[in-house]
Amino acid sequence: MELKIKYFGLLAEVTGCEEESIFFSGNSISELLETLYTSYSGLKDKDFQVAQNMELVSPEDKITNTNIVLLPPFAGG
Amino acid sequence: MDRYNRHIILSEIGPKGQEKLAAARVLVVGAGGLGCPVLQYLAAAGVGTIGIIDNDVVEESNLQRQILFGSASLGQNKAVAAKDRLNDLNNTIQINAYPEKLTFHNAMELFREYDIIVDGTDNFEARYLINDASVLSNKPVVFGAIHKFQGQVSVFNYNNGPTYRCVFPNKPGKHSVPNCSEVGVLGVLPGIIGTLLANEVLKVILGLGKVLSGKLLCYDALSSQVTTINVKRKEVKIQKVLQDKKIFQKRILGTTRKVDFTEVSLKEVMEKQDLQLIDVRELHEQPKVDDHRVLRIPLSRIEQHLDEISDRKIKAIFCQSGIRSKQAVSVLHNLQVNNCFSLKEGASEINRVIKESFNRVTNE
Numbered sequence: 001m002e003l004k005i006k007y008f009g010l011l012a013e014v015t016g017c018e019e020e021s022i023f024f025s026g027n028s029i030s031e032l033l034e035t036l037y038t039s040y041s042g043l044k045d046k047d048f049q050v051a052q053n054m055e056l057v058s059p060e061d062k063i064t065n066t067n068i069v070l071l072p073p074f075a076g077g
Numbered sequence: 078m079d080r081y082n083r084h085i086i087l088s089e090i091g092p093k094g095q096e097k098l099a100a101a102r103v104l105v106v107g108a109g110g111l112g113c114p115v116l117q118y119l120a121a122a123g124v125g126t127i128g129i130i131d132n133d134v135v136e137e138s139n140l141q142r143q144i145l146f147g148s149a150s151l152g153q154n155k156a157v158a159a160k161d162r163l164n165d166l167n168n169t170i171q172i173n174a175y176p177e178k179l180t181f182h183n184a185m186e187l188f189r190e191y192d193i194i195v196d197g198t199d200n201f202e203a204r205y206l207i208n209d210a211s212v213l214s215n216k217p218v219v220f221g222a223i224h225k226f227q228g229q230v231s232v233f234n235y236n237n238g239p240t241y242r243c244v245f246p247n248k249p250g251k252h253s254v255p256n257c258s259e260v261g262v263l264g265v266l267p268g269i270i271g272t273l274l275a276n277e278v279l280k281v282i283l284g285l286g287k288v289l290s291g292k293l294l295c296y297d298a299l300s301s302q303v304t305t306i307n308v309k310r311k312e313v314k315i316q317k318v319l320q321d322k323k324i325f326q327k328r329i330l331g332t333t334r335k336v337d338f339t340e341v342s343l344k345e346v347m348e349k350q351d352l353q354l355i356d357v358r359e360l361h362e363q364p365k366v367d368d369h370r371v372l373r374i375p376l377s378r379i380e381q382h383l384d385e386i387s388d389r390k391i392k393a394i395f396c397q398s399g400i401r402s403k404q405a406v407s408v409l410h411n412l413q414v415n416n417c418f419s420l421k422e423g424a425s426e427i428n429r430v431i432k433e434s435f436n437r438v439t440n441e
Contacts, residue, residue: 006304008295009224010254047249051306056244069304071295073245074222074229076257077111077199077267 001025001066003032009072014042030059032068048072080169081123094283095123099170101282104128104191106179106207108155110257110267111197111221111274113145118275120163120170124282127163128191130175130183131155142264157361174361177377179203184210186400193281195274196220196241199256205248208233208241212318217281217290221274224255226263228270230294231308232277238290239310246314266298339406341418343430346393353390357405358397358424366395366427376401379408386414395420395427 003024012018024032029050037044049072050057053065084090084098101124105112108131119127135143135150135158143155150158156174163172177183179198184206188194194216196207204222211218217235221228233240273294280286295304346352356366357376374382376396386392386409394402394409394417402419409417422430 008304009227010260045253047245047247047253049244054305055307056309069306071293071306072224073201073249073254074224074227075200075204075249075254076223076262077107077109077197077221 001063003063003066003068005036005068005070007070008048009074011043011046011048011070011072014046015040024063027062028059029057029061029063032063033059036070043070046072078169080167084122089285090283094285097282097284098123098279099125101193102126102128102191103193103195103278103282104130104187105195105197106130106203107197107199108143108145108159109133109139109197109199110142110223110262111271112155112195113143113159114268114271115195115197115219115221115275115278116159116163117145117166118272119278120167120172122275122279123167123170124278126171126173126191128173128175128187129156129159130177130179130187131159132176132178138258142262142267144268173363175359176361177359179206181206182376182404183401185214186398188214188216189400190398192216193278194218195278196222197271197274199258201248201254204241209318209321212240212315213322219274219277219281221267221270223257223262223267223270225260226266226298228266228273228296228298230270230273230277230289230296231292232281232288232290235281235288235290237310239308240315240318242314242318243311244293244308246311263298269298270296339418340399340403340421341393342421343393343395343427346391346418347430347434349391351387351390353387353392354420354427355386355392355394355405356396356424357394357401362397362424364424364428366424366431368431376405376408379405380412383412383414388414388416390416392417393420394418395422395424398423 002021004021006019007015048070051069053067081095084095103124108129133155135146135153145159145162154176156176160172160174188210194211196218211234218233220231220233277289280288293306293308354371356373359375394405396402406417406419
C-alpha cells in the first residue's frame with residue numbers, strides 16, 4: 001500500500017524532505033523502519049517516535065493506516 | 078479592578094475566575110524564548126504568584142526572540158531581569174526570581190511551592206528532571222519545545238494523563254538533538270509556542286475548555302500547519318519514576334550517609350546565650366529576617382563559608398519551609414560541624430516569633 005510519511009524536525013534534514021509517499025508491502029512498523037533505514041541510513045542514530053493515524057505506536061504494532069508521522073524530541077526553548 | 082476588566086466581563090471568567098488566577102502559583106523553568114512570552118501573559122493576566130528559575134545571563138543574541146529583555150538587561154541574570162520587567166508590567170502580583178539552575182537539590186522543594194510547572198528549558202537534562210520531579214510531586218507540567226521553525230506543546234501529568242516519558246521514554250544522547258544556539262530559530266516561533274503554553278496554563282487554572290493533555294501538538298511555522306498526535310499514559314514509565322524516588326532523594330541530599338536531622342522550634346533555642354541563626358536561602362529570597370544573630374549563607378555556598386560558622390555556638394538553621402535547612406544540617410554534619418539544628422519554622426514564621434518576643438520584652 002502507499003503510505004504518506006511526514007518527517008518532523010531534524011529528521012526532515014536527514015531524509016531531504018518533509019513529506020513523501022512510499023509504496024510499502026510489509027506488515028509492521030518495525031518493518032517499515034527497516035525500509036526507511038535502508039533508504040536513509042542517517043535515521044538509524046536519531047531518536048524519534050512513530051505515529052500512525054495520529055496515534056503513537058510501537059515498532060511491533062501492525063500497519064493499519066496510510067498516515068505515518070516520525071516525531072523527534074525537540075531540545076530548544 | 079480595572080486592570081482585569083476584559084477578563085471579568087467574560088462570562089467564562091468573571092470575578093471568580095480572576096480570583097482563581099490571583100490565587101494560582103506557577104513556576105516557569107527557563108526565562109528564554111518560551112519563558113518570556115509565558116511570563117509576560119501570566120503576569121498580565123494577574124496570576125498571583127509567579128516563580129522564575131534560570132541561571133543564565135542575557136546575551137545580545139537572545140534579544141531577537143526573548144522579548145522581556147532589552148539592551149539594559151545585557152549581562153544580567155535572566156530570572157532577575159525578567160522579574161524587573163514584570164514588576165513594571167504588573168506590580169500587584171508576587172514574583173519570585175531564582176537565579177540558579179534547576180537541580181535534583183532544589184527541584185522538589187521548589188515544585189512543592191507551586192501548583193503548575195512550565196517547562197520552557199532548552200536541554201533534555203532539565204526536561205527529564207522536570208518530568209520526574211513533577212511525577213514525584215504530582216504537579217502538572219505545561220510543556221513546550223522548539224526546533225528551528227517547529228514547536229511542540231502538551232500538558233503532561235495532568236489529571237492522570239500521560240507524562241513526557243510516555244511520549245519520549247529515554248533521554249537522547251547529549252549532542253544528538255541540537256538546541257537553538259546551535260541551529261538557529263525563527264524569532265517569532267517561541268513567541269507563538271510560548272503563547273500557546275500561557276493559554277494552557279490559564280485553561281488549567283480556570284478550568285476552561287479542553288486542556289491539551291493526552292495530545293502532543295506539533296506546529297510548523299512555514300506551512301502554518303498543526304499536527305496533533307494522541308498520546309496514552311504508560312503506567313510502566315510512570316511507575317519507574319515513582320520507584321526511583323529513593324535514588325532521587327539520595328541525589329537531592331547529595332550524600333549516601335544516613336543522617337538524623339535534629340529539628341527544633343525557634344522557641345526552644347531562642348533564649349540560648351550563644352545562638353547563631355543561619356539563613357541558608359539564596360540572598361534574594363524574601364522575607365528577610367532582620368536580627369543581629371542571623372548569618373546569611375546560601376546552601377549552595379555553605380562549604381566555602383565554613384570559617385564564618387562558629388563551632389562553639391548553637392547553630393539554628395532555617396530556610397523558607399524547612400527543607401533546605403535539613404540539607405544544610407546534613408552537609409554540616411558530614412563536614413564535622415557540631416551543634417547544628419534545623420528550625421521547624423520558615424522565614425516568615427521566624428519573623429513573627431522574633432517580633433512577638435521583642436514586643437513581650439518591651440512591654441515588660
